Amino acid sequence: MCLLNFNKTYPTYYAIPALLLFVIFFFLPGVLGIFYSFTDWNSLRAEVNFVGLKNYLKIFSGQYDFVKYILNTVRFTGLTMITKTVFGIIFAMLLTHKLVKFQNIQRMVIFIPQVMSFLIVGLVFKSLLNPVTGFFNNFLKSAGLSVLARNWLSDSNLALSTVIAVDTWKGVGYLMIIVIAGIHGISSDYYEAAQIDGASFLQKTWHITLPLLKPVILNVTVLNLTYGLRVFDIIYALTNGGPGHATEVINTAVYSEFSKGNYAMGTTLSGILFVFVMLLSFFILRVLEPEEKS
Amino acid sequence: MRARKLTAGILINAVTCCVSLVFILPLLVVLLNAFKSKAESNTMTLKLPAEWMFENFQTVVERGKLFLSFFNSLFYAGTGAVLIVFLIGAAGFVLARNRSGIHRFVYYFIILGIALPINNVTLMKIMKLLGLVNTQAGIILIYTAINLPISLFIVFGFIRNIPVEVDEAAIIDGCTARQLLLKIGLPLLSPVMVTIFVLNFMAIWNDFTMPLYYLNNSGKWPMTLAVYNFFGIFENQWNLVCADITLTILPVLIIFVLAQKYIVGGVSAGAVKG
Incomplete structure (x- = not known):
């Protein structure tokens, strides 16, 4: 039916500069990283020797903390996905409720952290959460709740939770905005029909709003998943992986191995993430592009 | 009741x-x-x-080298975002319209980058080979490359909603491939291009990881790295730290207020059916 000669009208070479940049600065390092993960590449010696699976054995033998870093990454990813989704949906529903005043301003206020740098958010909270001088503990003290004051970022049992809370504070506005857009897209006919059938608010939420929002939420969850696995900035700014290695994740460990000159170890950790995400991506592509049939 | x-x-x-x-x-x-x-x-x-x-603000601007880092950030974010707009304008147009084998593959291959982590250890090696470590051109190229995938995804969704009949009409009227892109494609894409520009500008402006790895000369630091460094030095002078943070947030907030429509629209476009 189509009148066009596609290859002449849309010549392939238009896509080549973008493809080239992507390959050189993004894909090639990833693949090269897997190759180097089988070597002893470091900053001390110029030659690079093949060492087989030694780096992988070192990571998974349990002798070092590397498994813990991987688990921290998974925990951070899983928990931030949940907190952002849950709070994002709750805020979206509150701020689309007809009784709530000043909806737009409040939405913007919750969205503001989203446009700020992760690093800045990290520094803001590092100041506020300082156990002695910070706003948080001072506020608790003045409210007569000094028992609740904690070493938010330097207590190794608490640090990861604090980091997750700060990351949620930053990222929840994104989810909220997306869900609000989704809610606006739901036809009011459904709610009117439910109203006639005598459905309560909770029933309407559970049987209409949430099921219809599912595709939207799924998309954002995927983005949160890939963000969580790659997290670096906010942790580096808040705790730099500490105290001890309580909040160390894969990418902060990569940076510290890199700074120490253990390039092979850094690239192995990064490579594990690369392969894992590659496998996940087959699933992700299907979620992001559910109707690539036309 | x-x-x-x-x-x-x-x-x-x-x-x-x-x-x-x-x-x-x-x-x-x-x-x-x-x-x-x-x-x-x-x-x-x-x-x-x-x-x-x-x-306090004057002290911070002087001691934190805020002017220099502000202009560095502006340069990286501006140039990077413009580069992305042009590269993605051309690539997105072709990849969204021409769906034959190789194009389909290239599209999925690039948007794989939305999820993939960047291996900075080996990227450093490539940067060294190309002589781009610690150069402003190097950091801009990296920014362009790593932000291509999500930009392509957003633009692709947008182009798919423009009827192909527009192109057919132009071709029948004697339009060449280049004219089609420049005179028909890009003007139709301008709304999404503004979104892409703003989103990438902010993404680059806010980034911290890349200069941490690839720029060790403080004269080339963007604002994020400068403020991080300032925080380390003045950690017990909270008034100055707060002043520095305030000045660093300010430009982003101004852009947010001015370009709210594009930012909110852009982030939604990625998730709510582009």
Whole structure:
């Protein structure tokens, strides 16, 4: 039916500069990283020797903390996905409720952290959460709740939770905005029909709003998943992986191995993430592009 | 019934106000403490400053090298975003329209980058081979490359909604491939291109990882790295730290207020059916 000669009208070479940049600065390092993960590449010696699976054995033998870093990454990813989704949906529903005043301003206020740098958010909270001088503990003290004051970022049992809370504070506005857009897209006919059938608010939420929002939420969850696995900035700014290695994740460990000159170890950790995400991506592509049939 | 509705209204508004406070308070505390003296900011509270110390900002600009890093950030974010707009304009147009084998593959291959982590250890090796470590051109190329995938995804969704008949009409009227892209494609794409520009500008402006790895000369640092460094040096002078953070947030907030429509529209486009 189509009148066009596609290859002449849309010549392939238009896509080549973008493809080239992507390959050189993004894909090639990833693949090269897997190759180097089988070597002893470091900053001390110029030659690079093949060492087989030694780096992988070192990571998974349990002798070092590397498994813990991987688990921290998974925990951070899983928990931030949940907190952002849950709070994002709750805020979206509150701020689309007809009784709530000043909806737009409040939405913007919750969205503001989203446009700020992760690093800045990290520094803001590092100041506020300082156990002695910070706003948080001072506020608790003045409210007569000094028992609740904690070493938010330097207590190794608490640090990861604090980091997750700060990351949620930053990222929840994104989810909220997306869900609000989704809610606006739901036809009011459904709610009117439910109203006639005598459905309560909770029933309407559970049987209409949430099921219809599912595709939207799924998309954002995927983005949160890939963000969580790659997290670096906010942790580096808040705790730099500490105290001890309580909040160390894969990418902060990569940076510290890199700074120490253990390039092979850094690239192995990064490579594990690369392969894992590659496998996940087959699933992700299907979620992001559910109707690539036309 | 009316009384119940009133209570519900008050209750739900109280809840949302508390929620909004949670998001605005941290920023307010930083802003207030930026105006305080060193001693006063030593216990961070919401109290108004006893004396408004505007000179904190001057100190910060001078000692934090804020002007230089501001212009560095502006340069990286501006150039990177423009590069992405042009590269993605051309690539997105072709990849969205021409769906034969190889094009389909290239599209999926590039948007794989939305999820993949960047291996900075080996990227460093490539940067060294190309002589791009510690250069402004190098950092801009990296920024362009790593932000291509999500940009392509957004633009692709947009182009798919422009009817192909527009192109057919142009070709029948004697348009060449290049004219089609420049005279028909890009003008039709301009709304999404503004979105792409703004989103990438902010992404690059806010980035911290890349300069941390690839720029070790403080004269080339963008604002994020400069403020991080400042924080490390002045960690016990909270008034200065807060002033520095305030000045660093300011440009982003201004862009946000000006380009709100594109930012909110852009982030939604990625998720709510592009």
